[in-house]
Amino acid sequence: MAEMLSGADMLVRALQDEGVDYLFGYPGGAALHIYDAIFKQQKVEHILVRHEQAATHMADGYARATGRPGVVLVTSGPGATNAITGIATAHMDSTPIIVISGQVQRHQIGTDAFQETDMVGISRPVVKHSFLVQEAAEIPEVVRKAFYIASSGRPGPVVIDIPKDTTDPNETFPYEYPREVELRSYNPTTRGHGGQIRKAVKLLLGAKRPVIYTGGGVVQGDAAAHLTELARLLDFPVTNTLMGLGGFPGTDRQFLGMLGMHGTFEANMAMHHADTIFAVGARFDDRVTNDPAKFCPDARIIHLDVDPASISKIIAADVPIVGPADSVLAEMLRVVRRELDRDPAAVDRHTLGAWWDCIGGWRERHGLDHDQRHRGDTPLLPQQVVQAVYRATNGDAYVTSDVGQHQMFAAQYYKFDEPRRWINSGGLGTMGFGLPAAMGVQFAFPRAPVVCITGEGSFMMNMQELSTCMQYALPIKIVNLNNQALGMVKQWQDMQYGGRHSHSTYRDALPDFVALAESFGHVGLRVESLAELEAAIPKMFSARYADRLVFLDAWIDPDEHVYPMAVKGGAMSEMVLERDGARVDGAAAPVK
Amino acid sequence: MTARRIIAVLLENEAGALSRIIGLFAQRNYNIESLTVAPTEDPTLSRLTLTTAGDDRTMEQITKQLNKLIEGVKVVDLTDGDHLERELMMVKVRAEGLRRAEVKRTADIFRGQIIDVATDAYTVQLTGPSDKLDAFLRAVGSQAVIEVARSGVAGIGRGDKVLSLG
Numbered sequence: 029m030a031e032m033l034s035g036a037d038m039l040v041r042a043l044q045d046e047g048v049d050y051l052f053g054y055p056g057g058a059a060l061h062i063y064d065a066i067f068k069q070q071k072v073e074h075i076l077v078r079h080e081q082a083a084t085h086m087a088d089g090y091a092r093a094t095g096r097p098g099v100v101l102v103t104s105g106p107g108a109t110n111a112i113t114g115i116a117t118a119h120m121d122s123t124p125i126i127v128i129s130g131q132v133q134r135h136q137i138g139t140d141a142f143q144e145t146d147m148v149g150i151s152r153p154v155v156k157h158s159f160l161v162q163e164a165a166e167i168p169e170v171v172r173k174a175f176y177i178a179s180s181g182r183p184g185p186v187v188i189d190i191p192k193d194t195t196d197p198n199e200t201f202p203y204e205y206p207r208e209v210e211l212r213s214y215n216p217t218t219r220g221h222g223g224q225i226r227k228a229v230k231l232l233l234g235a236k237r238p239v240i241y242t243g244g245g246v247v248q249g250d251a252a253a254h255l256t257e258l259a260r261l262l263d264f265p266v267t268n269t270l271m272g273l274g275g276f277p278g279t280d281r282q283f284l285g286m287l288g289m290h291g292t293f294e295a296n297m298a299m300h301h302a303d304t305i306f307a308v309g310a311r312f313d314d315r316v317t318n319d320p321a322k323f324c325p326d327a328r329i330i331h332l333d334v335d336p337a338s339i340s341k342i343i344a345a346d347v348p349i350v351g352p353a354d355s356v357l358a359e360m361l362r363v364v365r366r367e368l369d370r371d372p373a374a375v376d377r378h379t380l381g382a383w384w385d386c387i388g389g390w391r392e393r394h395g396l397d398h399d400q401r402h403r404g405d406t407p408l409l410p411q412q413v414v415q416a417v418y419r420a421t422n423g424d425a426y427v428t429s430d431v432g433q434h435q436m437f438a439a440q441y442y443k444f445d446e447p448r449r450w451i452n453s454g455g456l457g458t459m460g461f462g463l464p465a466a467m468g469v470q471f472a473f474p475r476a477p478v479v480c481i482t483g484e485g486s487f488m489m490n491m492q493e494l495s496t497c498m499q500y501a502l503p504i505k506i507v508n509l510n511n512q513a514l515g516m517v518k519q520w521q522d523m524q525y526g527g528r529h530s531h532s533t534y535r536d537a538l539p540d541f542v543a544l545a546e547s548f549g550h551v552g553l554r555v556e557s558l559a560e561l562e563a564a565i566p567k568m569f570s571a572r573y574a575d576r577l578v579f580l581d582a583w584i585d586p587d588e589h590v591y592p593m594a595v596k597g598g599a600m601s602e603m604v605l606e607r608d609g610a611r612v613d614g615a616a617a618p619v620k
Numbered sequence: 621m622t623a624r625r626i627i628a629v630l631l632e633n634e635a636g637a638l639s640r641i642i643g644l645f646a647q648r649n650y651n652i653e654s655l656t657v658a659p660t661e662d663p664t665l666s667r668l669t670l671t672t673a674g675d676d677r678t679m680e681q682i683t684k685q686l687n688k689l690i691e692g693v694k695v696v697d698l699t700d701g702d703h704l705e706r707e708l709m710m711v712k713v714r715a716e717g718l719r720r721a722e723v724k725r726t727a728d729i730f731r732g733q734i735i736d737v738a739t740d741a742y743t744v745q746l747t748g749p750s751d752k753l754d755a756f757l758r759a760v761g762s763q764a765v766i767e768v769a770r771s772g773v774a775g776i777g778r779g780d781k782v783l784s785l786g
Contacts, residue, residue: 148636153647157690160636177690212785213632213693337684340677 030202035164036065036195038203039128042171044071045205048099050090050471051075052083056103057143058130061195066101075471075500078492080107082464084114085490087125089468092451093426095250097124097178098468104130105143108189109150113458115185116154120455121271122248124183126174127151131160133193147189156184164194165201172206181216182335183248217334220351220359228306228330228347229363233374235304237326237383238264241287241316244271244454245309245333251353252276252447255308258361261368262375265387267295269310270439271454278443279423284387285394288316289594290436293603294390296594297614299324300601301386307331309353312342313455322599332356390614393605396440396592406557407585410434410509414441416561417479417507420569425477425505426469428452430462430486433515436590438481460489463506467493470502477505477569484510484538484581494548497577505568506579508541511586519589524596545579556583622673624653626705626775628783629668629686630694633659637691641668644689650674650682654707654750654772662785665693671750671773694783702778708745708771709753710735714764715742723760730756741766 033041039062043051051074055063066074077083080102087098102111108129118125132141148158157177159170167190174186232238246255252275259266259282266276267287276283285292287299299305305327310316317323320342331338331345332353339348349356367374396411414437417425427442429435429452444450451469453461466480487508497504509515517532542552551573555561561582568578591609595602601614631637638657645652653671660667672682679697686695698705715723720742727734727744730752736743746756750773757765777783 149639152640152643158636162635211690214690335688337681337688341681344677 030204032200033203034061034065034195034197034200035167035190036061036197037068038164038167038201039171039190039195040065040069040072041203042168042205043099044069046171046175047096048072051099051101052077052086052090052468053101054080054083054103054107056105056107056130058104058132058192059101059107061192061197062101062128062130062190064197065195074101075496077464077496079490080110081113081460082467082490082493082496084111084125084127085117085458085461085464086468086471087127088114088118088123088461089428089451089465090472091118091123091125091468092121092465093448093469094472095248095448097126097175100125100127102127102129103143104132104147105145107143108145108147112151112154115151115187117453117456117458117461118185119154119156121244121453122183123185124178125185126178126188127185128188128190131189131191134191135193137191147187151187154185155187158187158189160189161191161194164196164199167194168203168205169209173209173211176209177211177214181214182338217336217350218352218355220332220349220356222359224347224349225356225359226363228332228349229360229367231304231328231330231347232262232264232306233364233367235264236376236379237298237301237303237386238262238306239284239298239302239304240264240266240276240306240308241269241299241310242266242272242275242308243269243310245353246272246275247309247447249309249334249353250447251309251357254354254357254361258357258364261361261364263377263380264306265298265384267291267299269313269316269454270452272310273439273450274444274447275309277445279445285396286439287600288313289318290440290590290592291594292394292396292440293592293605293612293614294387294394296592296600296603297390298387299327300599300614302327305329307333307345308357309333311338314342317342318594318600318602319597324600405559408555408557408561408582410437410511410582410584410588411441412558413507413509413561413582413584414438414481416565417481418442420565421477421479425449425479426451426466426473428462428466428469428478428480430482430489431457431459431516432483432486433511433519433588433590434481434483434486434509436516437509442481459486462486463490463493463504466504466506467497467502470504471500479505479507481507481509483515484508484512484541485514491544494545494550494577498549501575502577503573503575504577506577508579508581510538510541510581510583511588512538513586515588516590522589541579541581545577550577550579552579552581554581554583622675623699624671624673625679626669626671626698626703626773627683627686628696628698628775629670629692630660630783630785631657631666631668632691632693633664633666634691637666638668640689640691641670641686644685645672648681648685650678654770656772656774665785669772669774693785696777696783698775698777701781703775704778705749705773705775706747707750707753707773708747709756710743710745710769711757712741712743712766712768713760714740714766716740719764723764726756726759730759732756
């Protein structure tokens with residue numbers, strides 16, 4: 029006999045059966061039956077946030093760090109709408125989260141009832157899929173489907189909107205959790221096409237100037253190990269997108285750094301001059317390609333992605349391969365090994381050596397040398413702060429960021445050797461992501477070092493979560509690169525709007541962040557010089573503060589810009605490498 | 621090269637499925653010229669036919685994005701092969717005095733039927749490919765046309781080509 033449970037109890041039981049350990053949420057009228065069901069059990073721990081947007085970012089951070097779906101519970105109306113930004117963030121970066129929203133009772137839907145909003149409608153463009161529960165009995169199956177859809181194929185957010193009356197504690201149904209779900213209309217590809225794989229290998233082995241360009245798909249698809257093995261076997265240069273950092277070891281000799289708008293000179297030049305580009309789990313985002321019409325004129329493109337719609341969307345692929353990065357790369361490794369066994373000269377090491385020499389020349393001008401040029405104690409430079417954090421954490425922390433200059437500095441100067449360590453909102457570019465994402469990571473890995481590198485503008489978008497951090501004693505380390513301005517906006521205004529800082533500064537209106545952190549029971553530190561930084565960083569990461577949230581307010585040079593920077597509307601070869609520097613056009617750079 | 625295309629979609633017959641299709645087109649700035657949708661012989665499926673225009677690249681994206689929708693079961697671009705298309709139109713045409721006979725004659729030429737009669741107007745029913753319906757409207761002239769109701773295009777592959785679950 030199946031156990032008889034209410035809709036609310038079935039929902040919570042289904043989450044248990046999915047192995048959910050944390051539920052990030054905020055209660056309200058339409059979700060109260062569910063909250064009562066949560067109260068009566070211990071397996072799923074509910075984390076009470078201070079704003080629903082933060083709940084979605086926590087679930088997102090949890091998902092990015094663990095690979096398992098993060099789960100959110102919000103009420104109807106404003107609870108649901110507050111979750112939208114986080115859902116869109118997860119959608120753009122393809123992370124699996126499940127957002128359960130309360131809804132008004134079924135008979136009230138469409139009547140403009142109190143706290144009613146059309147959640148399925150309002151979230152539709154930013155979800156992988158969504159469900160409006162029609163009958164209580166279908167709740168277990170809907171939950172099973174939601175988890176399957178969110179975490180398979182190209183992952184993404186799934187919304188489950190649950191009318192309050194389907195969770196009525198007085199109506200019970202036989203509970204059975206479906207072991208499998210069948211969706212005739214959804215069959216994500218699980219293997220790459222053998223013929224395409226062989227074609228790709230042939231192209232790679234014949235390449236004279238190859239680049240492997242990888243994105244978030246390698247990280248999310250757990251393909252970093254196979255990618256690294258393949259790249260080393262071939263001795264090909266590798267560049268990562270902002271979302272792909274950690275997909276290949278950041279300290280490896282073959283790593284060119286990040287590419288794109290604030291990528292390294294050598295990464296962008298190698299791309300521009302490549303004759304063969306192997307794109308893995310990357311989507312030729314405009315922040316990478318710059319003007320697609322001028323993109324990598326000589327390159328033949330092999331594009332591997334689990335989502336067929338990503339292939340040839342922006343840049344036409346010569347060899348498209350649809351499939352999960354990990355299994356396809358494993359198959360490619362087998363084919364490459366077979367070829368090398370047959371003919372050890374299948375990879376032309378001599379030609380490749382000339383290509384590496386060429387890359388070596390670009391490397392000397394990589395553009396990441398600001399810290400070398402400013403040697404004084406003040407002003408403190410943001411790059412110095414990131415490098416100090418890198419050293420103090422041995423390059424092994426989970427690092428989350430918000431959006432803006434600090435995000436780029438973190439991406440450029442913190443070298444990630446492992447996937448899932450760098451957690452940022454790359455696609456949507458959501459300010460306010462960093463702190464709650466760090467919290468999600470810290471819940472997943474209570475003892476791991478978790479650092480949120482943020483800016484004061486982004487931080488203030490979700491700083492209410494300092495209270496949640498106090499409640500759950502999360503020992504996150506927050507590094508606030510405080511330039512008293514919306515730095516990236518200001519940089520663009522400096523470069524493109526004649527230095528007119530339209531609404532990008534608030535110098536006299538900032539809180540005392542040290543006092544602010546302390547008011548929530550945390551530790552606050554402030555530094556304004558290199559000497560102070562070097563004293564504060566070891567303290568921040570010392571055993572003494574291992575169990576405490578430490579907020580480091582680093583007052584940095586307010587005029588610092590992020591370089592290198594791609595020239596707007598140019599090819600990948602067109603970059604500005606330093607402040608007031610001339611535009612460098614490497615299109616004619618010598619290729620040996 | 622922009623060309624008119626007819627895309628047929630088998631869709632789960634579920635609440636909200638249609639809104640995802642329409643939303644996709646709005647969200648990605650694809651145009652919809654016409655759209656028809658109705659249940660099929662299998663009550664769990666709806667069939668949707670839409671006409672759109674775009675270059676090959678756009679069409680490839682449209683079909684990929686439609687396939688990506690969880691509720692889209694099958695998607696086919698009928699214009700890739702031989703196909704039939706039909707549209708139904710009911711048009712109320714001014715028909716007074718001498719024009720009465722002329723409208724009747726024109727309707728006959730187009731194999732239309734007069735399905736309603738008023739003292740000063742006929743309602744003509746026509747089926748055919750969209751360009752035939754357009755031609756009829758041109759033939760009677762915009763001055764004479766009072767009201768037009770068109771069904772949008774329904775399409776089906778020729779011969780033994782079948783759009784089904786199998």
